[in-house]
Structure formats: C-alpha cells, structure tokens
Amino acid sequence: MRWLLLIVVTGIAAVVGVTVGWQWVFAPLLGAALLRWSIASLRALVHDARDLEEMEAAPDPVSSDERTLFWCEECGTEVLLLVRGAPRAPSHCGQRMHERTEILN
Ligand SMILES: [Zn+2]
Structure with a gap:
C-alpha cells in the first residue's frame, strides 16, 4: 500500500516537474523537510529543558545530623x-x- 502511494506520488511529481517546472516539486519538499527539522529541534530543546528543571528542582538535601x-x-x-x-x-x-x-x- 505504501509503495503504491509512493509510486503514484513520484509519478505526479515527475509530471508536474516536467510540465510546470521542478521548482514546484522541490520547494514543497524542502519546506516540509525544514518544518520537520524545526519541530524536532524544538522538541529536543523542550525535552532538555525539562530534564534540566528536574535536576535543579530536586537537589539532594544535606541533612545537618x-x-x-x-x-x-x-x-x-x-x-x-x-x-x-x-x-x-x-x-x-x-x-x-x-x-x-x-x-x-
Ligand atoms: Zn583514588
């Protein structure tokens, strides 16, 4: 099923690229790749910040006795x-x- 979808999308992209221009094929792909990379970077930042907050929020108390x-x-x-x-x-x-x-x- 996935291969069929990939073949259909590739065929449509080839037709669009040959007839209208390849910029209409590669620009959305580049945009999607940049969007995925940006979201993944933000997720990593949020995840790291949460870990840092947990480490700072729970310092090991040194008791006096x-x-x-x-x-x-x-x-x-x-x-x-x-x-x-x-x-x-x-x-x-x-x-x-x-x-x-x-x-x-
Ligand atoms: Zn030693």
Missing part, C-alpha cells in the same frame, strides 16, 4: 561533599568512589 563521605578503594582518599550536584558518586583513580554516611551526635 549526618554527613556523607566518599572514599576511594584504590588509594584511600576521602572526600566530604558539602553540596551534592549529581546523584551519582564522584570518581577517583578511574573508578566510582564508595559512599559512607556517618551520623553525627
């Missing part, structure tokens, strides 16, 4: 994060650091 340390298994480095930007652990020595939560008295 506990603190989270990250330690590197490879070299023993410990890191105390005061503000946590991303939910995943930071990297050190080429691997993810391990999380350890200490409860303060």
